[in-house]
Amino acid sequence: xxxxxxxxxxxxxxxATRPLLSSRQAQALESMFKLLANGTxxxxxxxxxxxxxxxxSELADELGMKPQAVSNQLQRLAARGIVEAQREGLxxxxxxxxxxxxxxxxxxCCLAEDAQVRAFDQVESAAS
Numbered sequence: 011x012x013x014x015x016x017x018x019x020x021x022x023x024x025x026a027t028r029p030l031l032s033s034r035q036a037q038a039l040e041s042m043f044k045l046l047a048n049g050t051x052x053x054x055x056x057x058x059x060x061x062x063x064x065x066x067s068e069l070a071d072e073l074g075m076k077p078q079a080v081s082n083q084l085q086r087l088a089a090r091g092i093v094e095a096q097r098e099g100l101x102x103x104x105x106x107x108x109x110x111x112x113x114x115x116x117x118x119c120c121l122a123e124d125a126q127v128r129a130f131d132q133v134e135s136a137a138s
Contacts (some may be wrong), residue, residue: 019110045090050075051083054114059112060091065098067122 057072070077087093094107
């Protein structure tokens, strides 16, 4: 299985130097976060990040889901340009198209893990 090389994101200004998000920009960001705020889609993206590319049946096996359910979720991600599909013979292989997704997924894992540690530390200090 070959790992696909992702294109780099176009250069963007630092967050602190950007003007305050407009209402329209905030809605677009909220829509993207809502799409990604789904356990199944997050697991799919993680599986794709680990493998580089997978077909629907491979993803379904990896996640313990039915291929049709996986296909439906992949279509949502593809419609937003997060993943792309490429035909390889009779199979369609999916990969992450936007490298920003990898960064966001990594940062999300980091945030969740750190929050869990902080919550545990608070419980421990309260019990002392």
